[in-house]
Amino acid sequence: MILVYSVGMDLAAIPSPVELIELPATQIALAELVLLAVAGGLLGAFVVLRRLAFFSHAVGTATFPGLVVADATGFSATVAGLCVAVGYAGGVERASHTGRAPGDTATGLLLVAALAGGIILASDVFESGAAVDRLLFGTAIGLDGGDLALSGVAALLAVAGTVLLGRAWTAGGFDSVSAPLLGVPARRADLLLLLLVALSAVAALPAVGALLVTSIFVVPAAVARLFTRDMRGLLLWSMAVAAAQGTLGLYLSIWLDVPPGPAVAVLGAGVYALCATGIGARSRLPGAEAA
Amino acid sequence: MAPPPAVAAHGLSLGYGAGPALEGVHFEAAAGTTLCVLGPNGGGKTTLFRALIGDLRPLAGDVHVAGRPAYLAQTERTRLDFPVSALDVALMGSLASGRWWLPPRRAERHAALAALERVGLAAQADTLFGELSGGQRRRALLARALTQDAAVLLLDEPFAGVDPASAELMTAVFDELRSEGRTLLVSTHDVESARSFDLVLCLNGLQVAFGAPGESLGREVLETTYGSDLVILEEAPERPVRAITVQHHEH
Ligand SMILES: Nc1ncnc2c1ncn2[C@@H]1O[C@H](COP(=O)(O)OP(=O)(O)OP(=O)(O)O)[C@@H](O)[C@H]1O
Ligand SMILES: [Mg+2]
Numbered sequence: 268m269i270l271v272y273s274v275g276m277d278l279a280a281i282p283s284p285v286e287l288i289e290l291p292a293t294q295i296a297l298a299e300l301v302l303l304a305v306a307g308g309l310l311g312a313f314v315v316l317r318r319l320a321f322f323s324h325a326v327g328t329a330t331f332p333g334l335v336v337a338d339a340t341g342f343s344a345t346v347a348g349l350c351v352a353v354g355y356a357g358g359v360e361r362a363s364h365t366g367r368a369p370g371d372t373a374t375g376l377l378l379v380a381a382l383a384g385g386i387i388l389a390s391d392v393f394e395s396g397a398a399v400d401r402l403l404f405g406t407a408i409g410l411d412g413g414d415l416a417l418s419g420v421a422a423l424l425a426v427a428g429t430v431l432l433g434r435a436w437t438a439g440g441f442d443s444v445s446a447p448l449l450g451v452p453a454r455r456a457d458l459l460l461l462l463l464v465a466l467s468a469v470a471a472l473p474a475v476g477a478l479l480v481t482s483i484f485v486v487p488a489a490v491a492r493l494f495t496r497d498m499r500g501l502l503l504w505s506m507a508v509a510a511a512q513g514t515l516g517l518y519l520s521i522w523l524d525v526p527p528g529p530a531v532a533v534l535g536a537g538v539y540a541l542c543a544t545g546i547g548a549r550s551r552l553p554g555a556e557a558a
Numbered sequence: 559m560a561p562p563p564a565v566a567a568h569g570l571s572l573g574y575g576a577g578p579a580l581e582g583v584h585f586e587a588a589a590g591t592t593l594c595v596l597g598p599n600g601g602g603k604t605t606l607f608r609a610l611i612g613d614l615r616p617l618a619g620d621v622h623v624a625g626r627p628a629y630l631a632q633t634e635r636t637r638l639d640f641p642v643s644a645l646d647v648a649l650m651g652s653l654a655s656g657r658w659w660l661p662p663r664r665a666e667r668h669a670a671l672a673a674l675e676r677v678g679l680a681a682q683a684d685t686l687f688g689e690l691s692g693g694q695r696r697r698a699l700l701a702r703a704l705t706q707d708a709a710v711l712l713l714d715e716p717f718a719g720v721d722p723a724s725a726e727l728m729t730a731v732f733d734e735l736r737s738e739g740r741t742l743l744v745s746t747h748d749v750e751s752a753r754s755f756d757l758v759l760c761l762n763g764l765q766v767a768f769g770a771p772g773e774s775l776g777r778e779v780l781e782t783t784y785g786s787d788l789v790i791l792e793e794a795p796e797r798p799v800r801a802i803t804v805q806h807h808e809h
Contacts, residue, residue: 316640431659438650438658441687442636448611448626449653449706496686497641 282522293521295415296407299474300513300527302418306425306467307483308491308506312498313429313460315488317440320481322359322461325374326352327468327480331385334402334477339393345417348472352465360458382478405476405528407520414473421463421470428463429502432456437498479528486535487512493542512538562624564589564710564741565610569619572605578617580605585759585768587743589624589709592736594752594771595745597761598784598803603745604632606761607714610743623710624741626654628703632714632745634695638688644698645683648673651705666705673704676734678727693720700728710741717746749780749801777801 287293314323330348337347385402389395395402401409439446439453446453468480475483491504516531523530563586570583580602587593595603608614609621611629628651648670649662657663662670674680677697682690690698696719703711717725735742744755752758753771760766760774760783767779780788780801787803 316637434650434653434661435658437640437642437646438653440637441640441642441647441650444611444613444631444635445629445650445702448629449650449658450626450656451653451658492641495641497643498646501641 282518284518287518287521292408292410293517295410295412296474296517296527297514299410299415299418300517300531301510302415302422303467303471303474303483304487304509304513305422305506306418306463306470308487308509309425309429309502310460310464310467311484311486311488311509312491312501312505313436313440314464314484315492316501317436317460319461319464320485321371321374322356323464323468323484324481325378325381326355326465327472327477328378329355329381330469330472331381331402331477332388334472335385335388335393335395335399338398338402339388339395344472345413345469348469349466352469353462356461356465357458360461364454385477400526401476402472403476403478403528404526405472405474405479407474407517407527410473414470418470418474421467424463425467428459432459433498433502436460475528475531476526479532482528482532482535483509483513486532486539490535490539490542493546508538561589563587563622564591564624565593565743566622567606567609567619568622570606570609570616570621571618572602572609572614573617574605574614580761580763582764583619583759583761584765585757587741587757589741590736590739591756592732592742592744593757593759594755595743595759595761596747596749596752596783597745598747598787600763601761601783602763603761604714607632607712607743607745610712623712625709627710627712628654628706628708630696630699630703630711630713630716632718634699636687636695636699640687642687643684644674644679644687644690644694644701645670647687647698648683648701648705651702651707654706654708669707670701670705673701674698676704676727676731677701678724693724696720697724697728700731704731704735708740711735711743713742713744715745715747717748747803749775749803 288297314320330351333347333351334344336342337344389399435451435453435456438449438451439456443453464484471480471483487509488501488505490508491501495501495504512531512535516534517527519534520527520530566586567583571578572580583606595606597603605614609616610623611627649666651673652662652666652670655666671680671683674683677700679694679697679701682694687695687698696716700716716728720728732742746752752775755771757769758771758774759768760779762783766783767774784803789802
């Protein structure tokens with residue numbers, strides 16, 4: 268770990284990827300980001316299509332106060348994050364089916380409250396200090412086997428969900444009125460999508476942080492939408508972009524000695540901006556920039 | 559004993575919160591019949607369809623539909639920015655076969671293509687749904703309803719925005735569906751086309767008439783249904799009245 272930082276200290280010295288990949292910490296971080304790319308890329312395609320981008324942002328950030336408390340008390344951050352995220356997803360699903368879907372305003376207020384609450388807890392109650400940075404923006408070198416396992420589970424469930432529920436998610440998102448008439452269990456499928464996004468968001472917390480989890484869902488799928496016209500292409504491109512963004516972002520984060528969350532997010536946003544302006548005028552799908 | 563009706567409403571009253579929007583609806587349609595739902599703007603046609611698909615809970619009375627109906631909504635509730643082609647949309651109908659967790663089979667692809675062919679959209683099979691014209695989109699959604707292979711089809715103004723040639727195509731499809739023994743509910747503003755149905759149901763906030771077109775579509779019923787929107791074209795003894803409706807815009 269010392270070595271990683273000593274490599275990263277000097278901006279002029281570009282670290283050799285070959286040397287980096289021999290470090291166990293880098294290997295874990297790389298594996299983590301690739302697993303997250305599978306989960307984030309696949310689910311992200313549906314997140315963008317179903318206009319859940321703001322939800323995916325909120326579900327990550329909502330965990331922040333819980334993470335602060337867990338960090339200070341030694342409680343499991345994963346369990347705390349899962350409780351908050353799953354609770355939030357369940358609440359959103361229930362509200363949307365009673366006709367009281369939390370609008371953007373409510374989601375925005377929740378985001379502010381979660382962030383402010385977390386900061387107050389961290390600075391005045393627990394005096395968390397440097398841990399706040401890690402909780403908000405993630406870490407490349409502090410990941411362990413448990414983090415990998417959770418991301419592995421998220422990736423597996425995302426693949427299974429996409430294979431088994433992909434048609435239902437597509438049909439339900441395309442036409443929510445008719446989907447139930449087609450015999451598709453649209454409501455349960457939608458709840459599962461929200462829960463899978465919540466689980467993947469929690470899995471992404473250690474690496475990319477509470478504030479930037481949405482970057483693994485939204486950016487790859489938004490870029491992929493610029494290049495593809497069918498669902499299969501969208502899913503494959505989205506995963507590929509997520510993997511490339513994760514790998515390059517990790518490299519940048521080690522080189523520039525910044526947390527991986529911002530590196531991945533800035534890289535992704537930059538790539539999206541480049542692609543969108545490059546082919547923006549000829550953007551094939553109406554509303555492709557909806558994310 | 560007579561077989562149970564394919565579609566029925568008994569003492570039905572429907573609304574959206576502030577009092578009923580449609581009252582006193584009481585009818586039964588046997589399997590294999592075609593029923594035309596006539597009425598002016600705001601008459602309650604769409605409201606009735608929404609109750610039949612279970613999207614709107616009755617204030618009073620009950621509705622019955624045999625099996626899961628296929629539904630063509632009047633206003634598009636579809637998303638135009640989805641990366642789905644006309645064929646993908648038609649294929650969604652095959653989800654109704656109950657294997658929604660599996661990829662579509664070859665037979666289902668053929669059925670979806672055949673449905674597109676029936677509505678005259680075979681050449682546009684690979685076109686993105688969002689890049690079709692409005693009338694083509696309605697036909698793609700009709701193809702989805704055909705692929706669904708439902709016993710009951712609820713079509714809310716299927717001819718709206720469809721050109722005459724395609725309307726003719728669709729009429730032929732409806733005749734085929736009827737000869738296949740399916741039950742069709744079609745809402746329309748066109749009084750004259752209502753005469754080709756087995757049954758008509760006239761709605762104007764309440765049920766004005768229900769029965770065979772020959773008996774139901776008299777001057778009195780039409781006037782109660784349409785009020786001042788009705789223009790009688792021709793009326794002679796022993797002949798059905800010929801009438802059209804005009805829209806009085808209130809902007
Ligand atoms: N979502 C809604 N909320 C409140 N009122 C509604 C809603 N939809 C329809 N209504 C009211 O219910 C009544 C019947 O409307 P409906 O849409 O069923 O008419 P329609 O016969 O389908 O008319 P059109 O020919 O214009 O399609 C109208 O008075 C309308 O104002
Ligand atoms: Mg209507």
